[in-house]
Amino acid sequence: MSTLTIETTRSGLVESVHAVSVAVVDSEGALVASAGDPQRFTFWRSAAKPFQAMSLVRDGAAERYGFGSRELALACGSHSSEPMHRALAASMLRACGCEEHQLACGPHPPLSQAVADEALRAGVVITPRWSNCSGKHAGMLALARHHGWNTAGYERAGHPVQERALDEVLRWTGEPRDAVRLGVDGCTAVCFALSVRAMATAYARFGTSTEAAARTLREAMLAHPELVAGTGRPCTDVMSAARGAVVAKVGAEGIYCAALPGLGLGVALKVEDGDMRCSPPALLSVLRQVGERRGLGLGGVADLRQHSEPVLRTTRGEPVGALRATGALRFH
Template sequence: MSDVEVVRGGVVESRHSVHVAVVNADGALVAALGDPSALTYYRSAAKPMQALPLVEEGIADRFGLTSEEVALCCASHEGEARHVEGALAILAKAGVDADLLRCGPHPPYSRQAAIELIRAGREPARVHNNCSGKHAGMIALAVGMGWDPLDYHLADHPVQRRMIEEVVRWSGLPEDRLPTGVDGCGVVCFAAPLRDMARSFATFTSDADEGGEAAKIVAAMTSHPFMVGGTGRTCTDVMDVAGDAVFVKLGAEGVYGGGLRGRGVG
């Protein structure tokens, strides 16, 4: 097992176990640290795949979503003004309001945005939730497909069924090998062995490189990295520096996924 050590004054204060899998689109393991077959949840790292149906079904175009707004559908954001405005814009274009969001309210992760909210005498709302962009995108998908958007977050809703179909598609795993749970924001989340999770990023990246629909998601994320995270966020900073050479997405509990453009690895 590989560890990252935190050292203070010459003393190892803590150790964090690290598992890494680098996989190509065929599922071959290119490199690894720790246990590349460790089972864990994608959490928010699945968001690029979860946003794809909006593009594939033509709903993003039909509702006039901008590239920035598509990027926001992939976000774990800081709750800064552009993030909040973007989520509200997606909902408005879908013809619904923010009351339909099923992610709970919490203060913006951005300290400055949280301070500004307090100074304005306003309470945190659902739209400040770091997953509000994903939820707005899911609602737009439901509306665009003609599904009742009210319970879009429940496991048996067509939206959530479509989400797991995307993870099956990109990871290559059958559904019965993808354990599910409830994410922190209230929708379904998926678990997979790390190497299969990495494969999903490799196949997604390869599709983007070949001009498939995934290219629109990757282009949105790499063209508007601020919308994917925000000020001081690693996802944003990496894509700011790397441009379109790499796309990355974090998930809770230390998960980090990404794809290298032109190399077909995740």
Template sequence: MERPFAYVTRGGIVESVHSGVIAVVSSEGKLLGEYGDSNLVTFARSACKPLQAIPLVESGAMEAFAFEEADLALFCASHSSEAQHTERVERILARIGLDESYLQCGAHIPHSMQTYDRLVQAGKTLSSLYSNCSGKHSGMLAYAKHVGADVATYHHVEHPLQQAILQVVSDLTEVLKDDIVIGVDGCGVPVHALPVQNWARAYAKFADPERFGHGEAMHRISTAMRAYPSLVGGTDRFDTDLMTATHGRILAKGGAEGFMMVVVPKQRVGIALKVRDGNARAIPPIVIHTLDGLGALSPSELESLHKYQKPEVKNTRGEVVGEVVADFELALR
């Protein structure tokens, strides 16, 4: 059944309602809380990037190419195509002896409109470099180059890298490979669908990685993302701002179509949530409401994230005409 957990107002009345699913799982694998049916099978989209980076780390490519911790954060990014992102992707590609023509992620308008305005003013054409997934794809190319696999087909499901990623997803979510639904992501690589609570189970392992297989890689990835949150997203991006506000105490990564993962290492929990209609505007207040209910945010952290608690709805004149409000009770076990 559809379970509304956020609403959008305009003119003092509710104009729209968002329903969805939340799962909170301990690092021991216990479902601690849920809202809606956490057995809903769905794609994590870009929230899977920390898992997709694991084969790269375990291959030894980080050491072989002398990549920095900041590069690892970018391998897990859905970045805004700011200079801090695109310039680092270019350096990564140069280090592995390739250029942006090898990126198979395709081109789209950058999330950063300042970047887009500069490109238009300079008369430049959009390229794969400005895809929000170019960091992930540069890491995939690095893996292929390091292990001697084909760099032209790294995005194909039968490629050794994608098969290694599938095994990692299976290992950490505890879902058999044959039971994982495979689709194609917006950037052209395979994407995986499985129950929301299993996604939360995988993320919870990042909260206590030493206890699990792939633990060393998970620890390095989590550390890098929390140390360089601006590389994971960018300016005014919720996952970046959540990690920044908590000084790296919380790990967060959003995905397309209303999916997000959050890890609270101190409490050893992983959280996965899905907005059923795919509208990401509902994610920030839902995440903050969930974390606040779990006692995972301090008063000062809540204050620094104030704009996300009830995000304003503005018209084209910049006038505030409504807000997005989280309204639900998490069923705790």
């Protein structure tokens, strides 16, 4: 078994070591490369968002309410609560005749520290529109309105909106229903537990699918990476630098997934202790190794040192250590 770890260094000493499980697969689910336990069973969290948004396009709700590539990118995203994100979420709600109070996602501090600091200085009251998941939830409300389903409880297991999301998760992963466990995500919507390998399979298929809905969502994410995450965030920077070679989506608790359309491969990883600081350097290490092995050009991804080896600083901003990836994938 190959080992991939992220080391946390401080003042020249390795202070912590974080193990990572990785699956790199083709569209048939065959392992191309791995580290740790590629069968690791865990929640997909926000990396499932493109598949949760699939029915929004397939069922015609996006077309009905005029959702273009910007709105669909936000529906697939975990945004930073920047003004453009909040405004677009509000616009999506208006388009489908809903209001902010109908969003089931609760408010939370912005994922962007800069936005959070600005909100604190301004004394802003954080509302559900600021949630990183407000685009996903606005899309779910639009789907409910489109079908004439009750919008109350749209986020709960058993509601038709969540049943449609589950249908898509099963379709893209190829997993049987009894292989997927349902839970409650941080934003209150249903989340899905399955193997890391199954997650990677879904992304391999998503990256190469010719289905209209998949192609539309994939192109939306690539066209608007700033809406999938935000200024300075890894998803945004990786997709911008890769220039179409990578579709990337982070999830909570150390999950990261990516599609490599040019190779027909999908990547999924889980930082075993859930440390989200470690998932970006882990992803970039995997992308580098796969790119080198398969001859895939990744544009400026190799230059993203702020994400591949993020610097750790004191409270006064002085550098004191870093995160760094060690170990290697096993290629099958």
